[in-house]
Amino acid sequence: MTDNPFTLIERHACCGGEIHFLSHQSQELGLPTRVNLFLPPQALAGARVPVVHVLAGLTCTQDTFLIKSNAVRYAAEYGLALVAPDTSPRGADVAGEDEAYDLGTGAGYYVDATSDPWAAHYRMGSYVRNELPTLIEEHFPIQVGHRGVMGHSMGGMGALSIALGDAEAWRTVSAFAPISSPSQVDWGRKVTASYFGGYEAEWTQYDPCLLLDSGRIHPGTLLVDQGSDDEFLDRLRPDLLEQAAKAAGQSLKLRRHEGYDHSYWFVQSFIQDHLKHHAEGLL
Numbered sequence: 001m002t003d004n005p006f007t008l009i010e011r012h013a014c015c016g017g018e019i020h021f022l023s024h025q026s027q028e029l030g031l032p033t034r035v036n037l038f039l040p041p042q043a044l045a046g047a048r049v050p051v052v053h054v055l056a057g058l059t060c061t062q063d064t065f066l067i068k069s070n071a072v073r074y075a076a077e078y079g080l081a082l083v084a085p086d087t088s089p090r091g092a093d094v095a096g097e098d099e100a101y102d103l104g105t106g107a108g109y110y111v112d113a114t115s116d117p118w119a120a121h122y123r124m125g126s127y128v129r130n131e132l133p134t135l136i137e138e139h140f141p142i143q144v145g146h147r148g149v150m151g152h153s154m155g156g157m158g159a160l161s162i163a164l165g166d167a168e169a170w171r172t173v174s175a176f177a178p179i180s181s182p183s184q185v186d187w188g189r190k191v192t193a194s195y196f197g198g199y200e201a202e203w204t205q206y207d208p209c210l211l212l213d214s215g216r217i218h219p220g221t222l223l224v225d226q227g228s229d230d231e232f233l234d235r236l237r238p239d240l241l242e243q244a245a246k247a248a249g250q251s252l253k254l255r256r257h258e259g260y261d262h263s264y265w266f267v268q269s270f271i272q273d274h275l276k277h278h279a280e281g282l283l
């Protein structure tokens with residue numbers, strides 16, 4: 001076991017468990033980064049518990065999902081730890097990184113940039129896939145091998161891409177309003193032009209539909225919720241996910257909800273089903 005790299009910034013009792021606000025120096029990002037952890041009552045009582053990583057969307061931070069989704073209450077009930085990383089590096093000092101809501105800070109897309117000036121620090125792909133889960137499992141009471149991932153919007157894309165990319169490591173997956181095929185929509189084209197230096201083929205490792213097309217199947221069911229009144233539907237393209245899953249033979253439970261938009265009001269309306277889905281697959 002390596003020395004504990006985490007600094008505890010704040011600790012709060014919550015739903016019988018504890019929220020830890022942590023920071024650590026990330027080797028992948030080459031910067032200090034923040035992460036929030038929820039340990040359920042079962043972990044405080046001495047048990048090792050399964051863990052679900054939760055990935056937020058554009059403009060969000062490590063705080064957003066835990067505060068706005070109501071996930072903590074159900075994670076406490078089912079005995080799941082939650083890990084909420086930030087959505088991008090902070091302090092990379094790339095010119096213009098704070099100018100747009102959909103590129104740079106708050107928009108790391110859970111990918112590794114391959115083009116300068118982004119490539120040095122914008123490595124959220126390797127950070128959330130490998131570095132962070134390994135460190136959390138080493139230093140907190142987590143049941144190794146019992147790991148799931150869920151996310152919203154950009155984070156939904158991250159969750160699907162991470163689980164399809166390494167189904168053995170990530171046993172359960174779910175998403176709210178995911179960007180289903182970033183390579184085919186404007187948000188993703190902006191990423192191609194910047195983080196990937198125009199090289200669209202980088203998306204083959206991250207685009208959920210491209211992963212399915214290439215035969216990457218998850219043995220579990222992908223649980224996906226989508227509001228029918230979502231203002232970003234033309235960029236999320238759940239129809240493409242549905243087609244790709246069908247063609248690949250991937251089990252997908254895609255639920256469309258009339259009247260719901262893209263916000264965390266939508267997320268919190270269906271969050272219990274997602275935590276139950278993870279608990280059933282991980283416990």
Ligand SMILES: N[C@@H](CCC(=O)N[C@@H](CS)C(=O)NCC(=O)O)C(=O)O
Pocket residue numbers: 056057058059060064068101152153154262263264
């Ligand atoms: N209208 C937003 C677009 C970004 C957005 O809607 N972000 C979603 C994720 S893609 C979100 O969760 N925002 C934070 C929130 O709703 O609290 C803005 O310009 O800031």
